[in-house]
Amino acid sequence: MSPREIFALRDHLGAELKGRTLSDAHVSVSLTDILSQTVLGGRLRQLSGRAVLLKLSDQLRSGLAMIELDGIARRMLLCPPDLNPAHLDALIADAGIDAVVTDEPARWTDSGVALIVTAQLPLASASPVQTERATEWLMLTSGTSGVPKIVGHTLEALTGAIVAEGPARGPAPVWATFYDIRRYGGLQIFLRAILSGGSMVLSDPHEALADHVARLNARAVSHISGTPSHWRKLLMSGSAAQFAPRYVRLSGEIADQAVLDGLKAAFPPASVGHAYASTEAGVGFAVNDGLEGFPADYLGNRNGVEMKVVDGSLRIRSTRTAHAYIGRNATALTDGDGFVDSGDMVELRGDRYYFVGRRGGIINIGGLKVHPEEIEAAINRHPDVRMSRAKSRRSPITGGIVVADVILADGTDPTRAKEIRDQILDQCRAQLASHKVPAVIRFVETLDVTPAGKLARTDA
Amino acid sequence: MSVRLKVIEAIKQIAKEQHVTLPELSDELSLHETGFDSLAFAILVARLEDETGVDPFTISEDAAFPATVGDFVRAYENVPA
Missing domain, CATH: 3.30.300.30 (ANL, C-terminal domain)
Structure with missing residues (x-):
């Protein structure tokens, strides 16, 4: 494949779309001229072909670094904010990391990693670069104990569901999520914002919920996602009354009927739906009929996503799943037939499957x-x-x-x-x-x- | 409320929830005759622990589970404060 045929984030960020921004609680960055700017101090060239650890204290610089590195680095490992620092050495060894992008370079001076690049704002100007390769995206599983597993994706797999859905109708959406974009659920929204030609408003873990909602309103957020726990917190906070999104999505936990009904009541004009996705299995499907669970006829092959239930757990095979666990002791991610066992247990009642819980839970x-x-x-x-x-x-x-x-x-x-x-x-x-x-x-x-x-x- | 009264109230409440028709509660009544199954007793012990702060059947490893309602009540009454 010639590099020109490889698809990278920069291909969706031409200057022809005006008014796009990526913002957090402190800074708003225009995406209009983003391809001629750098968050990496102009050192992108040095990261070409490298395995890069993205270890930043905020989402905004992380997102800007992803835009810059995609198509240039050989692989990039996204570190979520709650990563236990004690696991870093193991992850660096497992992913073969030979460069770090950080906002705390002093911490890395004795790390043994060859190349340390500081991510900094404001952006500096830089010459636009050409996509060189399909960068491998490495994400971490969100298990609570032990070293997280490294899950390998390609941008094509990560964006499979977004491309399949096609562009959003109407004006370009303003996206937001309660997730961190260095986790699968949040990354999906970040990628949607880039691919859809829209803007994105990032969350901030130190911000009070009422202030977050005020910011979502001020930036006219239209499309927003979070876990059922995120949404229950919003519904409890009393802040929902000032917010009027058009598109409300739940994922990451079981969306029960109560939370779906609660959101429909809180946001009557909005489309409220839940999606099934995981770091390993990718995006499986979306459910937009307002009901918990999913229709039994989703099993089988639907839009290129094959699903079956074996021993009570949902198994998924598609081009959107991760391709492997990465590391010295990595186990197989799929079974011999290429299905990912989600570990999510389902139960058939009538003509619908309902999620009942995690196998490990x-x-x-x-x-x-x-x-x-x-x-x-x-x-x-x-x-x-x-x-x-x-x-x-x-x-x-x-x-x-x-x-x-x-x-x-x-x-x-x-x-x-x-x-x-x-x-x-x-x-x-x-x-x-x-x-x-x-x-x-x-x-x-x-x-x-x-x-x-x-x-x-x-x-x- | 006395410990005895708390225990009796809790038994009656759980009987109502579990749709168990209790015979008249006397000290001599064997626990078996209350109609409670092990789940109902487990609920009873858990609720009494929340209310009184003690679980007499876990504190002492060799405590035999009581045989009668009277034994059961005394297990709570005899816990050192």
């Missing part, structure tokens, strides 16, 4: 296996409940019982707590097997959410 209740997500979905159906977490608690009688922490919707009369608790239990008894019904329900003010936007499950 099963809790043991008196010898019976229980998915906490299934219990949470039943609890969340109560109209006064905004968010919940089910977990196991040891019991001297049965070994384990289910307990649930529940956040009530804003303004719920505290004197109704007992009545609500009884209603939740009645509802759970009607929908769940008896061992899955919470033995104890505790009302709490907050529930922890991980940096990746997922409900923290310390016991799973």
Whole structure:
């Protein structure tokens, strides 16, 4: 293949589209002349063909560095903000890293990495460059313990779903996400913003939610995505009333009916849908009928994405999946037939599949296996409940019982707590097997959410 | 509320939730005759732990699970404060 046929981010960033910006809470960068500017101090040439670790303290410079490096570096490894620094040496060795792009160069002087490039704002001017190669994009899995796995993608795989959907109708969207763009879910939105000819508003972990929403409004965000936990937090915050997106997407966790209905009620004119994607399996599908789960006829081959259910878990084969785990002890990413086992467990009810939980997230209740997500979905159906977490608690009688922490919707009369608790239990008894019904329900003010936007499950 | 009353209230509440028809509760009634299954007892012990701060069946490793309602109540009454 000649370099000219390789597709890179810079091919979507010509100066013909005006008014495009990439912004965070502090800085807004115009994308109009981005191809003749550099965040790398003009040192891009030195990074040609290198395996580059992108270790920056903010998303804005990360995104600008991705634009510059794609098509020039041999590979780039995106480090999410919550990466445990103790894992860096192992990741550098596994990915064969020979250059680092950082905003803290002093930290890298004794690192043994040959080339350290400082990413800096404001941008400097630079001559536009030609795409040289298809850069390999390396992302990290978001597991909670041990060294994360390195997952290898190509830009073609990462953007497969975006290209298949075609351009958004109407004016160029202004995208935003509650995710960090160095995670799969956030990167999808960043890539959509680049490919769609639109702008993007980045999140900031240190910003209060109300301030974030004010910024989304000020920049006229039209398209926005996040995990169900992100969205539940927004719905609880009271800030949703000032916000009017056209396109609302959920991914990364199970979107239950309660959160879908909650978003539809909060944003009546918006299209509300949930998407299924993971770092390894790529983008699987989108569900836009307003219902939880997905139609059973999504199985089989649909738009080039093949899906099947084996031993209860969803398996996906498509050109959008990652191509390999990278590293010294890397295991196979797919089975012999090229299917990625998502580890997401589904259950067929009627003509629809429902997500019931993660294979690794099963809790043991008196010898019976229980998915906490299934219990949470039943609890969340109560109209006064905004968010919940089910977990196991040891019991001297049965070994384990289910307990649930529940956040009530804003303004719920505290004197109704007992009545609500009884209603939740009645509802759970009607929908769940008896061992899955919470033995104890505790009302709490907050529930922890991980940096990746997922409900923290310390016991799973 | 006395410990005894708390225990009896919790038994009645769980019986209602679990649709168990309790016989009249007396100290001599065997726990088996309450109609509670092990899950109902597990719920009872967990709720009482939240309410009283103690789980007498986990504190002492050799504690035998009580045989009667009276034994059960005394297990909570006899926990050192």
